[in-house]
Amino acid sequence: MVPFDYVNQGHVNLRGFEAEATWKPIRALKFNLAYAWTELNSDNPFGINFSHSNPRQIGNVLVTWQLSERWQTSLDYYYASQMEWLNDGTPIPATHYLAWRLARQFTEGVSLALKLENILHDQVTYKNTNEVGRIVFGELETRF
Numbered sequence: 253m254v255p256f257d258y259v260n261q262g263h264v265n266l267r268g269f270e271a272e273a274t275w276k277p278i279r280a281l282k283f284n285l286a287y288a289w290t291e292l293n294s295d296n297p298f299g300i301n302f303s304h305s306n307p308r309q310i311g312n313v314l315v316t317w318q319l320s321e322r323w324q325t326s327l328d329y330y331y332a333s334q335m336e337w338l339n340d341g342t343p344i345p346a347t348h349y350l351a352w353r354l355a356r357q358f359t360e361g362v363s364l365a366l367k368l369e370n371i372l373h374d375q376v377t378y379k380n381t382n383e384v385g386r387i388v389f390g391e392l393e394t395r396f
Contacts (some may be wrong), residue, residue, distance in 0.1 A: 265293045283313070286305070288311075311331045352368045352371060353368075367391055370384060
């Protein structure tokens, strides 16, 4: 037996749309585009600000270029509008994220990549005291 009573209270109305497209102008170049718009309205029971707990807009552009048979590079841009996490989180400003990747495939299922993340600036996550700086790292991928 659970010693707590849980009750769903309050009203939330969520609406929005998503769109995604892929474009390959030439064989070696591919653009992936995505966008989502969400509107969340709530009577905000218990003083919890549900209405601001999700980003209203999210967008992504991924550009992939196959440089040769074994080399590939990509650039990824991501945007999320401001939001406020529930409970202990703090308001988070709009996020602009940029990452770059250069990879070489050695054999079928084995590749090595150099990755750079947060190229534009540090990212704030959950609380404004949680900042993730620029990151450079290697990635080894094996499939078996």
